[in-house]
Structures are given as C-alpha cells and as structure tokens.
Amino acid sequence: MAHTHRPESDIALRVKAIESLLVEKGIVDPATLDTIIDAYEHRIGPHNGARIVAKAWVDADYKQRLLADGTSAIAELDLTGFSSEHMVVVENTPQVHNLIVCTLCSCYPWAILGLPPTWYKSFAYRSRAVIEPRKVLQEFGLDIPDDVEIRVWDSNADLRYLVLPERPAGTAGLSEAALADLVTRNAMIGTAQVPPPEPPSTLAA
Amino acid sequence: MNGPHDMGGMHGMGPIPIEPDEPVFHAEWEAKVFAMSFATFCNFFPVDETRHASERMPPGDYLSSAYYERWLYALERLITEHNLVTPAEIEQRIAELAPGE
Amino acid sequence: MAIETSNECMSVSQAKALLKHGVECRGVSDDPPQFQVGDVVRAKVMHPITYTRLPRYVRGKIGTITKVHGVYIFPDTMGQRLGTKPQYVYSVRFAAQELWGPDAASKDVLHIDLFDDHLEAT
Structure with a gap:
C-alpha cells in the first residue's frame, strides 16, 4: 500500500x-x-456472495442459471445493488482457476462482497495480477499447477465478476447455511480456495 | 489518459499487502470521504467523472497516496471545478477548525 | 449532448435506492453489434489524453470475442460529461503470451470488457 x-x-x-x-x-x-x-459497515458484505455460492453448490439448476446469467440469478436472491448491476459469475474447476482484478481503479461487486479489501485496491495487486497471476496467487498461499489454466478478469467496464469456487471435499452432509459459512471473501475473488470444514476436535489424534 | 492509474503490468509495486481481519474503514475520515463521494454520485457527478477526477491527480501524488486520499482528491477537484465550493472556502474552513491555534 | 445532473442533495431514501438498485448503465442502440462471438479483433492503438477504459496493456493486441454483453453507456464520454454514446460491450479474451510475450504461461488467458469504440476488425 x-x-x-x-x-x-x-x-x-x-x-x-x-x-x-x-x-x-x-x-x-x-x-x-x-x-x-x-x-x-454493517449490512453489505461477503456473506451476500457466500449465500449465492452455497445455493449454487446445492442446487444444480440454480448454478446453471447463475453461470448463464449472473445478474438475474443473483436478483432471485434479492442481492442486487450499486456496483453489482450486471454480474458475471465464473466457475473454478480442476482445469480452470479464475482471478478478478480491476487494473484501472478498483471496481468490485460492492453489493455482493462489500467494499474491497486493501490488498485488492493496492498498486501491487492492480499492476501484478494481470502480468504475473501465478506469483500473486503464491503470495496468497495458492500454488496453481502448470496444467491448470488461469483466467484473469479485468473488470474495467460496468460488468462485475464473482468467482464460484470449488466445493470442498467432506461437505456432502452440510446444509446450505453451513456451506455458506465456509465460503470466504478471497475465494470469491479467486485468491483462495474454500477450505474443507474443520474436523470435530474429538477426532483429533 | 496515459496516467499512473493505468497500471496493469507495471513492475516494482512490491508484495501484495494482505491484512487479516481488516475493518471496512480504517479511520472515520475514510468513511466520510467515501460517503460524501457516494452521495454526489449521479446527482452531482456521473460515477465515471469521479473516476476520471482521481486519475487527473498528478502522477507523483497518485503513486504516493492511499486509496481514500485519491477519493478525497477527486471529490475536492470536482466540487471546486463545478464551483460548488471554492478552494479559498476550504482553506478558510480548515483554519477555523484547526485545533489549538 | 452534454450530461446534466440534477444537483440536488441526495436524500436518505435516494441513497437507499441507489444502494439497492445501483445506476442504470445500460443503453439502447439501433445498430447491430459490430462483432460476434468467435470474431478475432484488435484493441485499437490510441492514446486519448482524456478518460478511457481501454488500458494500455491491451492496445494493439489481438483477442477473441467470447461474449456480447449488450449495449451500455460509454464511460469514455460519460467521464467527461460529453454524452452517453451507447454501444456494445464485449468480453474479449487475450492469450497471456499475446499480452506479455513468451515468458507468460502458455495456458493462461485474460478477459477484459471492451466497447465498440475500443475495437477494430483484424
């Protein structure tokens, strides 16, 4: 900074x-x-985006609508708002890792994720995410294998982007609300993966 | 314009400043700058005019200012350019509000 | 046609509406889109001294249209209050190596949203 x-x-x-x-x-x-x-400060934040992700994880039809037309699928959950008027949702898979940036300022889906964190607004992120995304992701602790395609989305116009992260293993029995609790802000920007739920402490060796 | 804001691909900006559990605003002035700017969106200035105003900050200042300082610059530049407030009024009000003078 | 604003103080209810519904940034155009999905395009080489959402790092580079987003108000003119100049916006995919040369990963790509006025046919 x-x-x-x-x-x-x-x-x-x-x-x-x-x-x-x-x-x-x-x-x-x-x-x-x-x-x-x-x-x-109090109402708008990443919990909104987490609801969208969790619903997509449990509802295949919703996921299809979300990826086809993010704006209307997000409107179904009444999560519209300023700087999220037109949404594109991009899906992480074992073959593709998506990363969102705005190089010219710091455009960000405010209504879905709240105001952006300092790192997203930093000169370091804005300058480097496009030219060396793999090194940037390493600084977040993410080593993306060479055979995985990185797709960087520079949100310079009126479209705003949300990453649909991969659902972690070991979450088959979780409710939609419990799944939403696992989803982090950074995972929805593409600088993190969603961690699996912590095992119950009684099982700790 | 070919300003410092157009920084995709620039080198030398250092590591990503990752701050765990950061607040939405780090100081009250940041919240106020943000809210005042938001309150002028559309009614006084198209959002793109505000973005452009921050890009018109002199390059050296742009690169040595924090995010909400650039917002402050844009707000101040637009309210003065559109003659809503004069620079002299701002300086005078700062002098009036300055503590212990 | 210069953009005029109401210059009225934003009320609490107006702020709530703006927070909830955002800004209307879509426009209307009678023209068909200049490009279709799959078209190979070049981002124009231009250096306007005024506002533009076409970053330097894509200017002159060759990419592929992957989506036609529809008609939007043109920020490059709105930023100067010159007019809405509605036109199509496209998601354009560039290979990382097209942008950054052979040191970039061969699999990686970048998508950016560009307007009709930012693009030309190759």
Whole structure:
C-alpha cells in the first residue's frame, strides 16, 4: 500500500472542513452519509456472495442459471445493488482457476462482497495480477499447477465478476447455511480456495 | 489518459499487502470521504467523472497516496471545478477548525 | 449532448435506492453489434489524453470475442460529461503470451470488457 505523505490528522481535518461546507451548502445530508456508512459497515458484505455460492453448490439448476446469467440469478436472491448491476459469475474447476482484478481503479461487486479489501485496491495487486497471476496467487498461499489454466478478469467496464469456487471435499452432509459459512471473501475473488470444514476436535489424534 | 492509474503490468509495486481481519474503514475520515463521494454520485457527478477526477491527480501524488486520499482528491477537484465550493472556502474552513491555534 | 445532473442533495431514501438498485448503465442502440462471438479483433492503438477504459496493456493486441454483453453507456464520454454514446460491450479474451510475450504461461488467458469504440476488425 502507498504510504501517505501527509499526516493523517491533516487529512482528517481537511475532510472535516469539506464535510462542514458541503452540509452547510445543502450539497450533502448528514443523515444520508450515516445511511451510506452504516450500509457498508454493517449490512453489505461477503456473506451476500457466500449465500449465492452455497445455493449454487446445492442446487444444480440454480448454478446453471447463475453461470448463464449472473445478474438475474443473483436478483432471485434479492442481492442486487450499486456496483453489482450486471454480474458475471465464473466457475473454478480442476482445469480452470479464475482471478478478478480491476487494473484501472478498483471496481468490485460492492453489493455482493462489500467494499474491497486493501490488498485488492493496492498498486501491487492492480499492476501484478494481470502480468504475473501465478506469483500473486503464491503470495496468497495458492500454488496453481502448470496444467491448470488461469483466467484473469479485468473488470474495467460496468460488468462485475464473482468467482464460484470449488466445493470442498467432506461437505456432502452440510446444509446450505453451513456451506455458506465456509465460503470466504478471497475465494470469491479467486485468491483462495474454500477450505474443507474443520474436523470435530474429538477426532483429533 | 496515459496516467499512473493505468497500471496493469507495471513492475516494482512490491508484495501484495494482505491484512487479516481488516475493518471496512480504517479511520472515520475514510468513511466520510467515501460517503460524501457516494452521495454526489449521479446527482452531482456521473460515477465515471469521479473516476476520471482521481486519475487527473498528478502522477507523483497518485503513486504516493492511499486509496481514500485519491477519493478525497477527486471529490475536492470536482466540487471546486463545478464551483460548488471554492478552494479559498476550504482553506478558510480548515483554519477555523484547526485545533489549538 | 452534454450530461446534466440534477444537483440536488441526495436524500436518505435516494441513497437507499441507489444502494439497492445501483445506476442504470445500460443503453439502447439501433445498430447491430459490430462483432460476434468467435470474431478475432484488435484493441485499437490510441492514446486519448482524456478518460478511457481501454488500458494500455491491451492496445494493439489481438483477442477473441467470447461474449456480447449488450449495449451500455460509454464511460469514455460519460467521464467527461460529453454524452452517453451507447454501444456494445464485449468480453474479449487475450492469450497471456499475446499480452506479455513468451515468458507468460502458455495456458493462461485474460478477459477484459471492451466497447465498440475500443475495437477494430483484424
């Protein structure tokens, strides 16, 4: 991440000054700002995407609709929203590993995964994901074998992307809700695989 | 424009800064910059105009600024270019709000 | 036709609607798409000093149309408030080696969404 060249307190003061002017001039409403912050801090997040993935894992028809037309299949779950207006869902398989990036800014499916993490917005990720995706994935602990195709998706236009990760082994008996709990944000961007459920501690050797 | 924002394939940016369990916003000012920008989307500025404004940040500044500092730059640039607020008003308000002066 | 905005303060209910429904970025065009799935295309070589969503690393490179997404408002003109200029968007697949040379993995590919104005026939 870039280092800030101004002290944080200077930036915070500048923001406070701009906020007070915009409120005073009737350009922004403080209640609206609170609504926006609350939405992204408390309501919108990767749990939305995890619901989509878990449903696709247990419902083959849904999965087919999701991969054919992500936007309408996601709308079935009422998970539409800003910066997720038009969704494409790409499936990881034993032969293909998908990775999402936005090199020009940091476009990301906000309504499905929340606001992006710092690493997704970093210059390192934006510059390197397209030219050396395998090295980037190694930094996340993922070694993709040479015979697996890596597909990088640069989401530079209005389409937003979601990775449908592979369902881990040992999850045959799990409910849709339990499956959703296993799905991580990074797995839906393509920088992680979904780990199998932890074995019950009583079975530990 | 051939700006620093167009960074696909650039070298030298270092390792990916992976931060476990990070908060949505790291400081209140980040949340405020984000929310103020969001509140201007469509009503005042098309989203692409905001993206373009952050790309117009001078390259050296762009590459040494954090994500929400670039958002702040874009917001400030657009509100001043569209004469909603003047640069002088911003500086004056900063002076008024500055602690212990 | 320059883009005008309402310049009205966003209310709480407007913010909730924007959060829930997003922005309308689809457009309408009477023209058929210039390209079809399977067409081989070149990303144009161009260096506008203004806003563009065509990154440098694909300019001049040869790719294949893999999907026609439909008609969308053109960000390159919207970013300057010049107009909506609706046109087709395509998912274009480039081989990693086409973009980065022989050091890239031979199996790997990159997909990017490009507009009619970004592409030309080969």
